[in-house]
Amino acid sequence: MNILKETNFKNLGKKYTGKVRDVYVQKDKVILISTDRYSAFDRNLALIPCKGQVLTEVSKFWFEQTKDIVPNHVIDFPDPNVVVGKKCTVLPVEMVVRGYITGVTGTSTWTLYQKGERDFGDFVLPDGMHKNQKLDKPVITPTTKHEAHDRPLTSKIILEEKIMTPEIWQKVSDIALKLFARGQEVALKKGLILVDTKYEFGLTENGEIILIDEIHTPDSSRYWQAKTYQERIANGLEPENFDKEFLRLWFKDNCDPYKDEKLPEAPADMVTELSRRYIQICEQITGIPFKIESGDIEKRIENNLQAYKI
Ligand SMILES: Nc1ncnc2c1ncn2[C@@H]1O[C@H](COP(=O)(O)OP(=O)(O)O)[C@@H](O)[C@H]1O
Ligand SMILES: [Mg+2]
Structure with a gap:
């Protein structure tokens, strides 16, 4: 192979x-x-x-x-x-854009929402939302890039800690939302919902902002099949998704991936x-x-x- x-x-x-x-x-x-x-x-x-x-x-x-x-x-x-x-020069923030309330990890909007969080700093979500529901409009939940573990950020933190200048933050936010809108539009033509994603930006020598790394890949994004989305969530089912979690879960069930020096073979x-x-x-x-x-x-x-x- x-x-x-x-x-x-x-x-x-x-x-x-x-x-x-x-x-x-x-x-x-x-x-x-x-x-x-x-x-x-x-x-x-x-x-x-x-x-x-x-x-x-x-x-x-x-x-x-x-x-x-x-x-x-x-x-x-x-x-x-x-x-x-x-x-x-890689900008120190990962621009995460989300169109739906979902996720299973500690930092996902659905996990936080379930714990009672409504005010996310840059946006507030109403009561009564259900898992995998579409947001009124996409939101940005930036995280740090160069720290050992991703730290959730807000506009306020980014500006207060001078992680980016107001001008650059405004520009990359604007670009990220435009990219996401385009992504959703094009994905839908392929029968897919682009649920959420992450962008990285860099600055060239002349200070121009450019998109780097990868874009809308199954590693950086979540995709659901559009055709069955409505019906499945109406019936309380998870959307039909591109799922790579099952392998991660297998490791969690079969060893301690945080501690074991040698891992079993998948x-x-x-x-x-x-x-x-x-x-x-x-x-x-x-x-x-x-x-x-x-x-x-x-x-x-x-x-x-x-x-x-x-
Ligand atoms: N045009 C670019 N200029 C400089 N660095 C880049 C550029 N495009 C991508 N990178 C960096 O290259 C790395 C890509 O490898 P990846 O396996 O994704 O690394 P990581 O473990 O840091 O996520 C990332 O750290 C990303 O920020
Ligand atoms: Mg990466």
Whole structure:
């Protein structure tokens, strides 16, 4: 099976190992190689065939669909797993945009709402909402980017702590909402609801704001099938979703992913199923049949990156 765990290329620049991507940093460029790592609990749990290619192809589709709203970092897609981007200073805030009240983690709006929270700083939610309900209008729930654990932020904190200038905060908020509106509009044409997502922005040398990293991928976003949404929530069911939680839950049930030094190997059928789901959602979003590549991925990438050697 051709799987990409990690890369160790020489002469591509200084390597930074992210949770999912290997990033090679050059003077004015970053080379982002999406691997097949599946990360949760701040560690790599498994390798999912084709995941890296899916993330790259989905981002490619959305960068193209949104480039009239904000310029993005894309310089080139030299390989199915690689984007070459313009290097920039990463803004220290992850712009999370939510169109629905949902989620299961401690910081999700639904968890907080259930605990009685109504005032989220930048918006107030009314009583009587139910899980997975659409919000009157999308909201931004920013979090910190460079701290060990994501810390929830509000406009007030961002400005008081001078995390961003009022001007930049205003601009990225505005852009994030426009990107999300476009995302929802285009997704719906593909039969999907874009439920929530996360954007990262950077500043170029001239101080221009550009969209970086990835956009509307199944890792950075939640998607539901539009066709069955109404009926399912009317019947008290969860929306039909792109679900990758089941593998995370398996680890929670079968080991202590926070403490155990060595993790058990994920069951092969679960890995295959998750890979199938990534490919399915990629095809649904892009409308292009997914091409499973044969051959050694690392060798192929090395070949395709010849021109970027320094
Ligand atoms: N154009 C860019 N310039 C500089 N850094 C970037 C750019 N695009 C993405 N990055 C950074 O590269 C990293 C991508 O790898 P990823 O696996 O997502 O890392 P992380 O574990 O930090 O989320 C992120 O830290 C992201 O902020
Ligand atoms: Mg990331």
